[in-house]
Amino acid sequence: LEMSYKRLNEINLSNKSVLLRLDLNTPIENGLVANNERIVRSLPTLSYIIEAGARLIVMSHLGRPEENNSFQEEFSLSPVVKELESLLDKKIPLHSLDEFENLSHIPEISVIENTRFCIGEKTNDTDLSKRLASLADLVVMDAFATSHRAHASTTGVITFSSDACAGLLLDEELNALSKVKEESKNSVAILGGAKISTKLSLINSLSNYMDKVILGGGIANTLIAAKGYDVGKSLVEETMLSEATELLENPKIIIPNSVLVSDSPDKPGRITSIDAIAENEAIFDVAPESLTSLEPIFMNAGTILWNGPIGFFEKENFDKGTIKIAKMITASKGFSVAGGGDTISAAEKAGVLDKLDYVSTAGGAFLEFMEGRKLPAIEALKEKVN
Ligand code: 3PG
Numbered sequence: 482l483e484m485s486y487k488r489l490n491e492i493n494l495s496n497k498s499v500l501l502r503l504d505l506n507t508p509i510e511n512g513l514v515a516n517n518e519r520i521v522r523s524l525p526t527l528s529y530i531i532e533a534g535a536r537l538i539v540m541s542h543l544g545r546p547e548e549n550n551s552f553q554e555e556f557s558l559s560p561v562v563k564e565l566e567s568l569l570d571k572k573i574p575l576h577s578l579d580e581f582e583n584l585s586h587i588p589e590i591s592v593i594e595n596t597r598f599c600i601g602e603k604t605n606d607t608d609l610s611k612r613l614a615s616l617a618d619l620v621v622m623d624a625f626a627t628s629h630r631a632h633a634s635t636t637g638v639i640t641f642s643s644d645a646c647a648g649l650l651l652d653e654e655l656n657a658l659s660k661v662k663e664e665s666k667n668s669v670a671i672l673g674g675a676k677i678s679t680k681l682s683l684i685n686s687l688s689n690y691m692d693k694v695i696l697g698g699g700i701a702n703t704l705i706a707a708k709g710y711d712v713g714k715s716l717v718e719e720t721m722l723s724e725a726t727e728l729l730e731n732p733k734i735i736i737p738n739s740v741l742v743s744d745s746p747d748k749p750g751r752i753t754s755i756d757a758i759a760e761n762e763a764i765f766d767v768a769p770e771s772l773t774s775l776e777p778i779f780m781n782a783g784t785i786l787w788n789g790p791i792g793f794f795e796k797e798n799f800d801k802g803t804i805k806i807a808k809m810i811t812a813s814k815g816f817s818v819a820g821g822g823d824t825i826s827a828a829e830k831a832g833v834l835d836k837l838d839y840v841s842t843a844g845g846a847f848l849e850f851m852e853g854r855k856l857p858a859i860e861a862l863k864e865k866v867n
Pocket of ligand 1: 544
């Protein structure tokens, strides 16, 4: 039996103080939150704790500031707090950790500044972890997207807390992602993105537990080159050619045999078979027509995992492959999960964001979980069950 963690509904929250770790790491443009998806997806846990009658202290990191105990405006959670105030229709004070520790009265809800301002955050420092843990009766971990980081605010704080449990989003993420990992009958993975080096171990583990692994984007270019074809000016990772050759021997792995090439990403592409790419051309997309042969795989799929655009989808001339894949995924009756990096923007551009069965809020944590790696924050939560 797999050991699990405590959930919110197992704990009496009334009159307790709760330290809630969220992942509110969102893009900020001109002092405003440019995409509030992670904030919106954290609302159920926030509301649950507030309605249960607990005092709530929220913490998160934002970006990658200098870890030097000083305030850095560019990385302040201030825009996030403004967004949260408007979503919850409440005034929410924002304090540095020092300020918060010196408050004479703990507000009903408050936010602590960017945890990455604090020296000791990234080294999972014991003193910082204990300081954080002592702020509240209970630690609730809901930052699934940061659960792959063994930091003081994600891991140490749980270890040194009096009690800790998972939030609603973290639990929901793990359930949806586990479903794809465990129910692997007629399972299909589609992986895109630029570099094979960052995804090699993911491809290797997916090809163990999924039935088909369809590759596109720069990842596929390196396999096409490893097959011995001339790929012209395409993005290829020369140092990965021998690993790519090994992958080609795996019958589960599918690469495109027809692609869109051009001598510039700003010019329209030409459809060609992978054995006829000219010296001055680069691959910018999978030829959408060639994806039709994959339709039966999607139609019969039980579970579908999607990570990464399969072409240069930011450019209008080369977004058709990704859009076609997105449509094939959502036309299937299979349970579909998308996550990691650019996948959400790709799904948004293809107009399928709300048609996918589950969209993960996580980037790196999504990939590490799918790879089968242990996530330190989740391990710390499990260890709190005794
Ligand atoms: C993410 O956006 O993937 C998480 O918030 C983690 O951020 P990090 O890669 O800077 O640790």
